[in-house]
Amino acid sequence: GAVVSQHPSRVICKSGTSVKIECRSLDFQATTMFWYRQFPKQSLMLMATSNEGSKATYEQGVEKDKFLINHASLTLSTLTVTSAHPEDSSFYICSARNPARRGAFFGQGTRLTVV
Amino acid sequence: DAKTTQPTSMDCAEGRAANLPCNHSTISGNEYVYWYRQIHSQGPQYIIHGLKNNETNEMASLIITEDRKSSTLILPHATLRDTAVYYCIVDSGANSKLTFGKGITLSVRP
Numbered sequence: 001g002a003v004v005s006q007h008p009s010r011v012i013c014k015s016g017t018s019v020k021i022e023c024r025s026l027d028f029q030a031t032t033m034f035w036y037r038q039f040p041k042q043s044l045m046l047m048a049t050s051n052e053g054s055k056a057t058y059e060q061g062v063e064k065d066k067f068l069i070n071h072a073s074l075t076l077s078t079l080t081v082t083s084a085h086p087e088d089s090s091f092y093i094c095s096a097r098n099p100a101r102r103g104a105f106f107g108q109g110t111r112l113t114v115v
Numbered sequence: 116d117a118k119t120t121q122p123t124s125m126d127c128a129e130g131r132a133a134n135l136p137c138n139h140s141t142i143s144g145n146e147y148v149y150w151y152r153q154i155h156s157q158g159p160q161y162i163i164h165g166l167k168n169n170e171t172n173e174m175a176s177l178i179i180t181e182d183r184k185s186s187t188l189i190l191p192h193a194t195l196r197d198t199a200v201y202y203c204i205v206d207s208g209a210n211s212k213l214t215f216g217k218g219i220t221l222s223v224r225p
Contacts, residue, residue, distance in 0.1 A: 004158075006158070031210065032210040043216060044159070045215075046212055046215075091156065095213070102208055103147075103161060103164055103206060106151070106159045107158050
């Protein structure tokens with residue numbers, strides 16, 4: 001079964017509003033989670049690394065004030081897209097590392113459409 | 116930057132083996148090779164991983180060259196449901212980030 005759960009799977013919002021996406025590790029504690037964005041026919045692009053109890057580390061070119069990341073517990077990280085614009089429409093994917101194992105587990109993804 | 120390079124696409128006939136190559140010539144001694152696949156509008160799915168020995172599981176086999184500079188993912192009997200984008204990734208472990216290349220699009224034809 002899925003070990004990383006992402007919610008919601010789809011969301012439509014109006015321009016100017018904010019949207020929160022949740023990522024949960026179901027059967028392990030994830031000290032590190034990652035957030036990716038994927039545009040049609042393109043690969044996953046890493047946006048930021050989320051560390052439990054500390055500030056996220058953003059990749060170059062990603063606006064930290066627009067994409068707010070909170071990793072308040074070892075099983076939950078959230079990504080909030082603030083003041084969304086149509087160009088923020090994309091497929092957002094989270095992943096989590098299990099410290100006891102190598103590799104990462106991925107959520108099902110969230111399709112965000114800003115109208 | 117992704118540490119791997121893959122062909123853009125390939126196809127194979129249903130029921131035949133699909134051999135997907137990957138180059139990772141700058142891989143370090145403690146880095147693993149991971150393979151994921153992504154079916155349209157879903158999150159990446161783990162397939163298999165290895166360090167230097169060949170690996171096999173219920174989904175696929177992974178062949179890693181002796182110098183570890185390349186590997187091949189083998190789907191022994193491809194089905195239509197194996198049509199997806201396959202990503203080969205080098206993992207440094209711990210809390211390091213996973214960087215995706217462009218992957219290879221596998222199309223399985225009836």
